[in-house]
Amino acid sequence: MTRTIKLRYTETAGCIFIDKIAGLNTHTPEHGQRGCVEIYEEVLDRKLFVVHRLDKATSGALCFATSSEIAAEVSRLFEQHLVKKRYLFLTDKPAGALEFTYQSHIEKEKNKFVSTKDKDPNSKTTFKWIKALGRFQLWEAIPHTGKPHQIRLHAEAKGIPILGDSEHGGSHFYRLCLHSHSLEFTLRGEHVHFETDLPVWAKDGELNEHEEDLVLGEALQRRERLFKFSxxxxxxxxxxxxxxxxxxxxxxxxxxxxYWYKEEDPSVPDLLRFEKLSKKLKKKVLVRKMLNRGDDPNAELLWTIGQTQTSWIAKENGVKYELRSDTGLSPGLFLDQRENRLWVSEHAQDRRVLNLFSYTSGFSVVSAMAGAQEVCTVDVSSNFLDWSKRNFTLNGLDPEHEKYEFWNSDCILFLKGTVRRKRKFGLIVCDPPSFGRSKNGVFSISKNFDELLINAMYCLEKNGLLLFCTNYEKWNSGDLHLRLEKLKREFSFKILPAPSQGMDFELPDQEPLMKSIILRKN
Incomplete structure (x- = not known):
């Protein structure tokens, strides 16, 4: 299984350049949270060195060095003001002059950076008006020094505070409209220039749209900056x-x-928004309303765009899956499990794998493709098991092979029977629903968690791995750890971190909707 959704970066002259998204810290803000440099170190599998920083809310060009020697040289260029940094920002305030330079003394007072004219200047920024964008003004800022919040403080002082910068006098907006557009310097005789795409809010015509359109445009651009999803x-x-x-x-x-989360059906602006998106990305669109629990899970789609079919084939990291628009509230593949499926594919070889609450069996498919010794798939729905076999066939796997088992069963009952038979597995995947009904009764993760995990641990061989996942909204990651700690009275196991969520989902400092954890039995 080959990763096809890869983070973008540019490597030149011993430096790694990225187009940082807004909302991501340059480096880890606290233990347990990854910043930008830690994320790219993991992707590149090598040490990177921070040579300059961007505020969390600022997007754009960011540079890391790949060695301590290069880091020292590039840092010296920044300190000697030999790096040309070009920023773009947006304001809703008019300015008296179209080009000017501002100097001040910036220092930290009581956990806040302040700018004053009462001391010798240690910061200098040149501002140049570019053009009007509707009721907003687009500016270029070139900082000649590198003090924290320098552009933001100087823009505020000159009466053109940056849009979305509530800390420094800016009007409310969906984000801080400050972007590091380019970096330019000469390193060891080589001219280095890295320039990013224009942010959505700096493009002609975009600011005439409704704010929801801007936010959606920003969401798409985030995936483009990260993965070049186009x-x-x-x-x-x-x-x-x-x-x-x-x-x-x-x-x-x-x-x-x-997935539609409004009480009412889509309004005309919503439908036009989806039509525009369909046209822009050249995609067919299916809009499914997310209903309250207890409502009919097979309610009709609210809306379709294009010549849609009830089933089609799509890929994830090169693996094929059949998707359907007429079976439940999901098309058949939960994308927040992508990194977990990659992890399973890397650990399934030569292991006996058990996939509980299998749904359409993405975990079973990647296990079989990775060379698992056997794959046992369990789900209470015979329809989902038939769908699972279809996914096996799509990927050149014979679901009737003796290595593959498909059990139409309640998962807890299956585990109890497996315990009686003393059957063991080297890898168990357990991704239960928060709530579910079957002929055997009602399943609730909050009530059945201990029973489920205890029986799963009895079925796990020594040094075996158990991947547990849940979307239960009333638990956070800490709650999950506390519940698992209670099980240590009965079992000896080590808690390991699960793979980090893909960057198309939560950012590192956001609590994920889908919580995952790995147990290794001692």
């Missing part, structure tokens, strides 16, 4: 996650699947 036309990834409360959008190959 080149991943056949892949599956999330295009809008929690940027908007009203809906989430997934790409499944040639289709966009919209």
């Amino acid at each position: 080149e991943l036309k056949d892949e599956s990834l999330r295009l809008a996650h929690r940027e908007l409360d009203t809906y989430r959008i997934d790409q499944y190959g040639e289709y966009l699947w919209v």
Whole structure:
């Protein structure tokens, strides 16, 4: 299984350049949270060195060095003001002059950076007006020094505070409209220039749109900056996650699947928004309303755009899956499990794998493709098991092979029977629903967690791995750890971190909707 959704970066002259997204710290803000440099160190599997920083809310060009020697040289260039930094920002305030330079003394007072004219200046910024964008003004800022919050403080002092910068006098907006557009310097005789794409809010025509359109445009641009998703036309990834409360959008190959979270049906502006998105991305669109528990889970789609079919094929990291628009509230593949499926594919070889609450069996498929010794798939729905076999066949696997088992059973009853038979597995995947009904009764993760995990641990061989996942909204990651600690009275195991969520979902400092953890039995 080959990773096809990869983070973008440019490497030149011993430096790594990235187009940082807003909302991401340059480096880890506290233990347990990854910053930008830690994320790219993991991707590149090597040490990176921070040579300059961007505020969390600022997007754009950011540079890391790949060695301590290069870091020392580039840091010296920044300190000697030999790096040309060009920023763009937006304001809703008029300015008296179209070009000027501002100097001040910046220092920290009581956990806040302040700018004053009463002391010798240690900061200098040149400002140049570019153009009007509707009722807003687009400016260029070139900082000649590198003090924290320098551009923001100087813009505020000159009466053109940056849009979205509430800390420094800016009007309310959906984000801080400050972007590091380019970096330029000469290193060891080589001219280095890195320039980013224009942010959505700096483009002609975009600011005439409704704010929801801007936020959606920003969400798409975030995936473009991270993955260049426009080149991943056949892949599956999330295009809008929690940027908007009203809906989430997934790409499944040639289709966009919209989860609708409003009480009412889509209004005319919503429908026009989806039509525009369909046209822009050249995708068919399916809009599914997310109903309250107890409502009919097979309610009709609210809306479709294009010549849609009830089933189609899409890929995730090269693996094929059948998606359907007429079976439940999901098309058949939960994309927040993408990194977990990659992890399973890396650990399934030569192991006996048990996939509980299998749904359409993404975990079973990647286990079989990775060379698992056997794959046992369990789900209470015979329809989902038939669908699972279809996914096996799509990937050149014979679901009737003796290595593969499909059990139409309640998962807890299956585990209890497996315990009696003393059957063991080397890898167990347990991704239960928060709530579910079957002929055997009602399943609730909050009530059945201990029973489920205890029986699963009895079925796990020594040094075996158990991946547990839950979307239960009333638990956070800490709650999950506390519940697992109680099980240590009965079992000896080590808690390992699960793979980090893909960057098309939550950012590192956001509590994930989907919580995952790995147990290794001692």
